[in-house]
Amino acid sequence: MRKEPVKVKELAAGERSASFSEVVLGYSKDEALAEAARCLQCKNPTCISGCPVGIDIKTFIRQMTENDFSGAYLTIRKKNNFPSICGRVCPAEYQCRKACVLTRKGELFASLEAINIHFLERFVGDYGAKNNVETQADKDKDLSRFKVAVVGSGPAGLCCAGELSRRGIKVVIFEALHKTGGVLRYGIPPFRLPRDILDAEIDYLRKMGVETQPNAIIGKVKDVVELFSEGFSAVFLGLGAGVPSFLGIPGDNLCNVYSANEFLTRVNLMSAYQFPHAHTPVNVGKSMVVIGGGNTAMDAARAALRLQKLNGIAPNTTILYRRTQTEMPARRLEIEHAKEEGINFRFLVQPVELVGDEADFVKKITCLECKLGEPDASGRRRPVPIEGSNFQLDCDVAIIAVGLQANQVLTKVTPQIKTDKYGDVAVTAEDMQTSMPGVFAGGDIVGGEGTVIEAMGMAKRAAEGICAFLRQTK
Secondary structure, eight states, rough: OOOOOOOOOOOHHHTTTSSOSSSSEEHHHHHHHHHHOOOOOSSSOOOHHHTTOOOOOOHHHHHHHHTTTHHHHHHHHTSSHHHHHHHHOGGGGGGGHHGGGGGGOOOOTTTTOOOOOHHHHHHHHHHHHHTTOOOOOOOOOOTTTEEEEEOOSSHHHHHHHHHHHHTTTEEEEEOOSSSOOHHHHHHHHHTSSSSHHHHHHHHHHHHTEEEEOOOOBBBBTOOOHHHHTTTTEEEEOOOOOOOOOOOTTOOOOOOOEHHHHHHHIIIIIIIIIGGTTOOOOOOOSSSEEOOOOOOOHHHHHHHHHHHHHHHOOOOOEEEESSSGGGOSSSOHHHHHHHHHHHHHESSSSEEEEEEEETTSSSEEEEEEEEEEEETTTTTTEEEEOOOOOOEEEESSSEEEEEOOOOOOOTTGGTSSOOOTTTTTTTOOTTTTSSTTTEEEEOHHHHHHHHHHHHHHHHHHHHHHHHHHHHHHHO
């Protein structure tokens, strides 16, 4: 048995950081087979329990070793409608790979590493799309008379729509923006998730009969009650968490201070990196600073560096984070890629003021050095500012990536739907139903910011809840 995992090919750091082309190139057929051959085919495949949507990982990898890539694709699609997406953006190191039996300590596994399950899923997903492998719908004649509205076309909305459509239910997705995909499109850069891959996965839903209506802000153009009056028998809310948080420090409102949400939306959804060929610009500075430590911060910093290079500016992009790299919630892969591309990291640093010039454009950022104290509610050691440690950094563009809050456009005009103190929608755990009968929810609007696959896991539970609700409907 091969001990070392097959390393996936990537664009060289110097080449990729000057474009928005995909960084990770994926496996060839031979590489995928070699990596699949490392799987022990465990009697108790713990990797499956690490997958939020329960993909039968053992089976699809075995099918790969038998050169049955179509079968592997169909096995994955029983649980996941978006293997090409998830194979690229899922934090596998915290989920299926973490649960892989090869991560266990002890003499037998001491020199082994977990299977690169996500890269194998990506290979199979891309194979299925390229070879037009068609899945069989599991239509239920008792449900085919129903119509369900899905609000939001992010990972939760798309997943719920796919699950319902497979059962023969007519689904209409209402999306506030002009293109579908939600955070998959506006939040994740093309160098991590190419647009042709995203479009192909969404087009697959359309082929299944899912209808999409863009430019439709539910809560503005119509409300939930109107959806029911139009013949929808149930509603799923995949509204996401699209309201940015700021630092709450002096200078938050200076010019050239972006939320990561706005910055990435301009770049990813509206193609600001192609300006003026695309209509939407974004300001690019000589000293760009990103504040935060999650995947969004990594995406923003890596996009900022690329913009500097594309605009002929010497790359100088810095990430500021209050804790150390150990506590960073971002994927290890994204941190490594950012470092390879030349992103500067300053750890144990807390911004306290954004300093502007006479025209109110940000020019510097004042920070305090920190040390780590006792663990806080998140389980991570709390950053403690050190008095008198003030210092300043040049900063002519600041990007704030410290989290998102619930989008409340719909819930504020729908008092029947209960929310918690954060504005997140309250649901029952077993079926994801809200306090309003027939209305279900999932994704970031329920649990706060999470991963793509976690949102899909909630959406699958909601789909089962919707089906059960419809079966009780006369």
